[in-house]
Amino acid sequence: MIAIIGAGKMGEALLAGMLAKGHAPEGVLVTEPRSEHAAELRGRYGVEVVPADEAAKRAGTLLLALKPQDMVSLLDDLAPHLSPDRLVISVAAGLTTAVLEEHLPAGTPVVRAMPNTPALMGQGMTAVAGGAHAGAGHLERAEALLGTVGEVIRVGEQHMDTVTAISGSGPAYFYFIAETMIEAGVAMGMPRATAQKLVGQTITGAAAMLNGSGEHPVVLREAVTSPGGTTAAALRELERHGVRAAFTDAIEAARDRSSALSGS
Numbered sequence: 001m002i003a004i005i006g007a008g009k010m011g012e013a014l015l016a017g018m019l020a021k022g023h024a025p026e027g028v029l030v031t032e033p034r035s036e037h038a039a040e041l042r043g044r045y046g047v048e049v050v051p052a053d054e055a056a057k058r059a060g061t062l063l064l065a066l067k068p069q070d071m072v073s074l075l076d077d078l079a080p081h082l083s084p085d086r087l088v089i090s091v092a093a094g095l096t097t098a099v100l101e102e103h104l105p106a107g108t109p110v111v112r113a114m115p116n117t118p119a120l121m122g123q124g125m126t127a128v129a130g131g132a133h134a135g136a137g138h139l140e141r142a143e144a145l146l147g148t149v150g151e152v153i154r155v156g157e158q159h160m161d162t163v164t165a166i167s168g169s170g171p172a173y174f175y176f177i178a179e180t181m182i183e184a185g186v187a188m189g190m191p192r193a194t195a196q197k198l199v200g201q202t203i204t205g206a207a208a209m210l211n212g213s214g215e216h217p218v219v220l221r222e223a224v225t226s227p228g229g230t231t232a233a234a235l236r237e238l239e240r241h242g243v244r245a246a247f248t249d250a251i252e253a254a255r256d257r258s259s260a261l262s263g264s
Protein backbone atom coordinates (compact mmCIF):
# COMPACT_ATOMS: atom_id res chain seq x y z
CA MET A 1 0.00 0.00 0.00
CA ILE A 2 1.26 3.49 -0.92
CA ALA A 3 0.22 6.62 0.96
CA ILE A 4 0.49 10.06 -0.59
CA ILE A 5 0.59 12.57 2.24
CA GLY A 6 -0.33 16.00 0.90
CA ALA A 7 -2.23 15.98 -2.39
CA GLY A 8 -1.62 19.52 -3.56
CA LYS A 9 -0.23 20.36 -7.00
CA MET A 10 2.64 17.86 -6.90
CA GLY A 11 1.01 15.14 -4.81
CA GLU A 12 -2.09 15.14 -7.01
CA ALA A 13 0.01 15.11 -10.21
CA LEU A 14 1.81 12.00 -8.91
CA LEU A 15 -1.47 10.41 -7.81
CA ALA A 16 -3.19 11.08 -11.15
CA GLY A 17 -0.14 9.97 -13.14
CA MET A 18 0.17 6.71 -11.18
CA LEU A 19 -3.51 5.86 -11.53
CA ALA A 20 -3.41 6.67 -15.26
CA LYS A 21 -0.52 4.19 -15.60
CA GLY A 22 -2.55 1.40 -14.04
CA HIS A 23 -1.99 1.68 -10.27
CA ALA A 24 -5.17 0.40 -8.63
CA PRO A 25 -6.91 3.12 -6.58
CA GLU A 26 -7.42 0.48 -3.85
CA GLY A 27 -3.63 0.39 -3.42
CA VAL A 28 -3.31 4.12 -2.72
CA LEU A 29 -4.22 6.04 0.42
CA VAL A 30 -4.24 9.83 0.41
CA THR A 31 -3.98 12.28 3.29
CA GLU A 32 -5.26 15.75 2.54
CA PRO A 33 -6.44 18.11 5.31
CA ARG A 34 -8.42 20.50 3.06
CA SER A 35 -11.78 18.77 3.36
CA GLU A 36 -13.26 20.10 0.10
CA HIS A 37 -10.21 19.01 -1.82
CA ALA A 38 -10.25 15.64 -0.05
CA ALA A 39 -13.82 15.09 -1.26
CA GLU A 40 -12.79 16.04 -4.81
CA LEU A 41 -9.94 13.53 -4.70
CA ARG A 42 -12.28 10.76 -3.55
CA GLY A 43 -14.74 11.56 -6.32
CA ARG A 44 -12.18 12.10 -9.08
CA TYR A 45 -9.86 9.16 -8.40
CA GLY A 46 -11.80 6.70 -6.21
CA VAL A 47 -9.04 6.68 -3.59
CA GLU A 48 -9.48 6.45 0.16
CA VAL A 49 -8.63 9.69 1.98
CA VAL A 50 -7.50 9.00 5.56
CA PRO A 51 -5.80 10.88 8.41
CA ALA A 52 -2.00 10.86 8.37
CA ASP A 53 -1.63 8.52 11.36
CA GLU A 54 -3.88 5.94 9.70
CA ALA A 55 -1.89 6.24 6.45
CA ALA A 56 1.32 5.72 8.44
CA LYS A 57 -0.06 2.56 10.05
CA ARG A 58 -1.40 1.01 6.85
CA ALA A 59 1.09 1.93 4.10
CA GLY A 60 4.44 0.28 3.39
CA THR A 61 5.57 3.30 1.37
CA LEU A 62 4.83 6.88 2.36
CA LEU A 63 5.26 9.55 -0.27
CA LEU A 64 5.42 12.93 1.45
CA ALA A 65 4.36 15.88 -0.73
CA LEU A 66 3.80 18.66 1.78
CA LYS A 67 5.44 22.05 1.74
CA PRO A 68 8.95 21.84 3.22
CA GLN A 69 7.85 24.25 5.97
CA ASP A 70 5.10 21.81 7.11
CA MET A 71 7.18 18.66 6.93
CA VAL A 72 8.92 18.54 10.30
CA SER A 73 5.75 18.87 12.35
CA LEU A 74 4.09 16.16 10.23
CA LEU A 75 7.08 13.82 10.75
CA ASP A 76 6.95 14.41 14.49
CA ASP A 77 3.24 13.43 14.42
CA LEU A 78 3.87 10.38 12.23
CA ALA A 79 7.01 9.04 13.92
CA PRO A 80 5.18 7.14 16.73
CA HIS A 81 3.26 5.19 14.06
CA LEU A 82 6.28 4.38 11.89
CA SER A 83 9.05 1.78 12.00
CA PRO A 84 12.11 1.07 9.85
CA ASP A 85 10.20 -1.48 7.75
CA ARG A 86 8.48 1.44 5.99
CA LEU A 87 9.95 3.39 3.12
CA VAL A 88 9.62 7.17 3.33
CA ILE A 89 9.94 9.12 0.08
CA SER A 90 9.99 12.91 0.35
CA VAL A 91 9.56 15.21 -2.64
CA ALA A 92 10.04 18.37 -0.57
CA ALA A 93 12.44 20.90 -1.99
CA GLY A 94 15.54 21.48 0.08
CA LEU A 95 14.93 19.06 2.93
CA THR A 96 17.91 16.75 3.23
CA THR A 97 17.58 13.08 4.09
CA ALA A 98 19.58 13.85 7.26
CA VAL A 99 16.96 16.36 8.43
CA LEU A 100 14.12 13.94 7.61
CA GLU A 101 15.89 11.06 9.40
CA GLU A 102 16.27 13.13 12.56
CA HIS A 103 12.46 13.22 12.87
CA LEU A 104 11.85 9.54 12.05
CA PRO A 105 12.45 6.34 14.02
CA ALA A 106 16.13 5.32 13.97
CA GLY A 107 17.00 3.29 10.89
CA THR A 108 14.05 4.42 8.73
CA PRO A 109 14.95 4.27 5.03
CA VAL A 110 14.42 7.66 3.40
CA VAL A 111 14.61 8.50 -0.29
CA ARG A 112 14.67 12.15 -1.33
CA ALA A 113 13.04 12.63 -4.70
CA MET A 114 12.55 15.67 -6.91
CA PRO A 115 9.81 15.11 -9.50
CA ASN A 116 8.05 17.69 -11.64
CA THR A 117 4.42 18.33 -12.56
CA PRO A 118 4.53 16.77 -16.08
CA ALA A 119 4.27 13.52 -14.06
CA LEU A 120 0.54 14.16 -14.46
CA MET A 121 0.93 13.36 -18.19
CA GLY A 122 3.36 10.48 -17.62
CA GLN A 123 6.17 12.81 -18.78
CA GLY A 124 7.78 13.58 -15.43
CA MET A 125 11.48 13.90 -14.70
CA THR A 126 12.49 12.74 -11.24
CA ALA A 127 15.87 12.51 -9.57
CA VAL A 128 16.30 10.36 -6.46
CA ALA A 129 18.95 10.15 -3.75
CA GLY A 130 19.01 7.71 -0.86
CA GLY A 131 19.53 8.56 2.80
CA ALA A 132 21.76 6.80 5.34
CA HIS A 133 19.46 3.77 5.74
CA ALA A 134 18.20 3.47 2.16
CA GLY A 135 19.63 0.35 0.53
CA ALA A 136 19.59 -0.64 -3.13
CA GLY A 137 16.16 -2.24 -2.72
CA HIS A 138 14.65 0.96 -1.29
CA LEU A 139 16.03 3.06 -4.13
CA GLU A 140 14.70 0.54 -6.62
CA ARG A 141 11.25 0.71 -5.02
CA ALA A 142 11.26 4.51 -5.20
CA GLU A 143 12.48 4.42 -8.80
CA ALA A 144 9.82 1.90 -9.78
CA LEU A 145 7.09 4.01 -8.18
CA LEU A 146 8.19 7.31 -9.70
CA GLY A 147 9.10 5.58 -12.97
CA THR A 148 5.40 4.99 -13.58
CA VAL A 149 5.01 8.72 -14.23
CA GLY A 150 8.12 9.46 -16.29
CA GLU A 151 11.88 9.19 -16.30
CA VAL A 152 13.94 8.67 -13.14
CA ILE A 153 17.65 9.20 -12.56
CA ARG A 154 19.76 8.59 -9.47
CA VAL A 155 22.02 11.45 -8.31
CA GLY A 156 24.28 12.13 -5.36
CA GLU A 157 22.33 14.07 -2.74
CA GLN A 158 24.75 17.00 -3.08
CA HIS A 159 23.15 17.65 -6.50
CA MET A 160 19.53 17.70 -5.33
CA ASP A 161 19.24 21.48 -4.90
CA THR A 162 20.54 21.91 -8.46
CA VAL A 163 18.09 19.27 -9.72
CA THR A 164 15.32 21.22 -7.98
CA ALA A 165 16.41 24.43 -9.73
CA ILE A 166 16.65 22.78 -13.15
CA SER A 167 13.97 20.10 -13.57
CA GLY A 168 11.81 20.62 -10.46
CA SER A 169 11.12 24.28 -11.19
CA GLY A 170 12.00 23.91 -14.89
CA PRO A 171 8.50 23.49 -16.30
CA ALA A 172 7.66 26.96 -14.98
CA TYR A 173 10.51 28.48 -17.00
CA PHE A 174 9.17 26.92 -20.20
CA TYR A 175 5.62 28.09 -19.39
CA PHE A 176 7.04 31.57 -18.86
CA ILE A 177 8.69 31.45 -22.29
CA ALA A 178 5.52 29.99 -23.82
CA GLU A 179 3.38 32.74 -22.28
CA THR A 180 5.78 35.40 -23.58
CA MET A 181 5.81 33.95 -27.11
CA ILE A 182 2.00 33.63 -27.19
CA GLU A 183 1.57 37.23 -26.02
CA ALA A 184 4.05 38.41 -28.68
CA GLY A 185 1.96 36.66 -31.34
CA VAL A 186 -1.25 38.17 -29.97
CA ALA A 187 0.36 41.62 -29.88
CA MET A 188 1.13 41.18 -33.60
CA GLY A 189 -2.54 40.46 -34.29
CA MET A 190 -2.58 36.67 -34.27
CA PRO A 191 -5.56 34.85 -32.71
CA ARG A 192 -4.57 33.55 -29.27
CA ALA A 193 -5.54 29.95 -30.08
CA THR A 194 -3.33 29.99 -33.18
CA ALA A 195 -0.38 31.41 -31.22
CA GLN A 196 -0.85 28.82 -28.47
CA LYS A 197 -0.90 25.96 -31.01
CA LEU A 198 2.26 27.26 -32.71
CA VAL A 199 4.10 27.64 -29.42
CA GLY A 200 2.96 24.34 -27.87
CA GLN A 201 3.93 22.21 -30.84
CA THR A 202 7.20 24.13 -31.29
CA ILE A 203 8.18 23.25 -27.70
CA THR A 204 7.20 19.60 -28.29
CA GLY A 205 9.17 19.51 -31.55
CA ALA A 206 12.25 21.19 -30.06
CA ALA A 207 12.17 18.75 -27.10
CA ALA A 208 11.90 15.80 -29.51
CA MET A 209 14.94 17.08 -31.45
CA LEU A 210 16.94 17.65 -28.26
CA ASN A 211 16.12 14.22 -26.80
CA GLY A 212 16.10 12.25 -30.05
CA SER A 213 19.00 13.61 -32.09
CA GLY A 214 21.76 13.32 -29.51
CA GLU A 215 23.01 16.72 -30.68
CA HIS A 216 24.13 19.56 -28.42
CA PRO A 217 21.57 22.40 -28.35
CA VAL A 218 24.11 24.74 -29.96
CA VAL A 219 24.18 22.50 -33.06
CA LEU A 220 20.38 22.40 -33.19
CA ARG A 221 20.20 26.17 -32.79
CA GLU A 222 22.72 26.73 -35.56
CA ALA A 223 20.58 24.63 -37.91
CA VAL A 224 17.68 27.04 -37.34
CA THR A 225 19.81 30.15 -37.74
CA SER A 226 20.01 30.91 -41.47
CA PRO A 227 22.71 33.39 -42.48
CA GLY A 228 21.35 36.92 -42.38
CA GLY A 229 17.93 35.57 -41.41
CA THR A 230 15.16 35.94 -38.85
CA THR A 231 16.55 33.71 -36.10
CA ALA A 232 19.87 35.57 -36.03
CA ALA A 233 17.91 38.83 -35.62
CA ALA A 234 15.93 37.34 -32.72
CA LEU A 235 18.92 35.77 -30.96
CA ARG A 236 20.84 39.05 -31.16
CA GLU A 237 17.99 40.70 -29.20
CA LEU A 238 17.96 37.91 -26.59
CA GLU A 239 21.70 38.36 -26.05
CA ARG A 240 21.36 42.16 -25.98
CA HIS A 241 18.77 41.82 -23.20
CA GLY A 242 20.98 39.46 -21.21
CA VAL A 243 18.57 36.53 -21.32
CA ARG A 244 21.36 33.96 -20.95
CA ALA A 245 22.68 35.70 -17.82
CA ALA A 246 19.13 36.08 -16.50
CA PHE A 247 18.52 32.33 -16.80
CA THR A 248 21.80 31.49 -15.11
CA ASP A 249 21.00 33.85 -12.24
CA ALA A 250 17.45 32.51 -12.00
CA ILE A 251 18.62 28.91 -11.70
CA GLU A 252 21.21 29.89 -9.10
CA ALA A 253 18.50 31.71 -7.12
CA ALA A 254 16.29 28.60 -7.21
CA ARG A 255 19.22 26.40 -6.12
CA ASP A 256 19.99 28.79 -3.23
CA ARG A 257 16.33 28.94 -2.18
CA SER A 258 16.19 25.14 -2.18
CA SER A 259 19.21 24.87 0.07
CA ALA A 260 17.84 27.60 2.38
CA LEU A 261 14.57 25.65 2.83
CA SER A 262 16.47 22.97 4.73
CA GLY A 263 16.97 25.38 7.58
CA SER A 264 13.40 26.74 7.66
Ligand SMILES: NC(=O)C1=CN([C@@H]2O[C@H](COP(=O)(O)OP(=O)(O)OC[C@H]3O[C@@H](n4cnc5c(N)ncnc54)[C@H](O)[C@@H]3O)[C@@H](O)[C@H]2O)C=CC1
Nearest residue numbers: 006007008009010011065066067068091092093115116117
Ligand atom coordinates in the same frame (compact mmCIF):
# COMPACT_ATOMS: atom_id res chain seq x y z
N1 LIG B 1 4.72 21.99 -7.44
C1 LIG B 1 5.80 21.44 -8.01
O1 LIG B 1 6.03 21.56 -9.24
C2 LIG B 1 6.75 20.63 -7.21
C3 LIG B 1 6.66 20.56 -5.83
N2 LIG B 1 7.55 19.80 -5.11
C4 LIG B 1 7.43 19.71 -3.65
O2 LIG B 1 6.14 19.16 -3.37
C5 LIG B 1 5.68 19.66 -2.12
C6 LIG B 1 4.29 20.21 -2.28
O3 LIG B 1 4.33 21.30 -3.18
P1 LIG B 1 3.01 21.77 -3.95
O4 LIG B 1 2.24 20.57 -4.35
O5 LIG B 1 3.47 22.74 -4.97
O6 LIG B 1 2.27 22.56 -2.78
P2 LIG B 1 0.70 22.59 -2.44
O7 LIG B 1 0.54 23.69 -1.45
O8 LIG B 1 -0.09 22.61 -3.72
O9 LIG B 1 0.45 21.19 -1.73
C7 LIG B 1 0.69 20.90 -0.40
C8 LIG B 1 -0.46 20.04 0.09
O10 LIG B 1 -0.15 19.55 1.39
C9 LIG B 1 -1.35 19.59 2.14
N3 LIG B 1 -1.01 19.57 3.57
C10 LIG B 1 -0.68 20.61 4.37
N4 LIG B 1 -0.47 20.17 5.63
C11 LIG B 1 -0.64 18.82 5.62
C12 LIG B 1 -0.56 17.78 6.58
N5 LIG B 1 -0.23 18.05 7.85
N6 LIG B 1 -0.80 16.52 6.20
C13 LIG B 1 -1.11 16.21 4.92
N7 LIG B 1 -1.21 17.16 3.94
C14 LIG B 1 -0.97 18.44 4.28
C15 LIG B 1 -2.03 20.87 1.69
O11 LIG B 1 -3.42 20.86 2.01
C16 LIG B 1 -1.78 20.82 0.19
O12 LIG B 1 -2.79 20.12 -0.51
C17 LIG B 1 6.69 20.71 -1.66
O13 LIG B 1 7.52 20.16 -0.68
C18 LIG B 1 7.48 21.04 -2.92
O14 LIG B 1 8.81 21.40 -2.63
C19 LIG B 1 8.52 19.05 -5.72
C20 LIG B 1 8.64 19.07 -7.07
C21 LIG B 1 7.84 19.91 -7.92
Ligand SMILES: O=C(O)[C@@H]1CCC=N1
Nearest residue numbers: 092093164168169170
Ligand atom coordinates in the same frame (compact mmCIF):
# COMPACT_ATOMS: atom_id res chain seq x y z
O1 LIG C 1 8.60 26.05 -6.25
C1 LIG C 1 8.91 25.13 -5.47
O2 LIG C 1 9.42 25.39 -4.36
C2 LIG C 1 8.65 23.71 -5.88
C3 LIG C 1 9.91 22.88 -5.87
C4 LIG C 1 10.23 22.63 -7.31
C5 LIG C 1 9.07 23.12 -8.03
N1 LIG C 1 8.19 23.66 -7.23
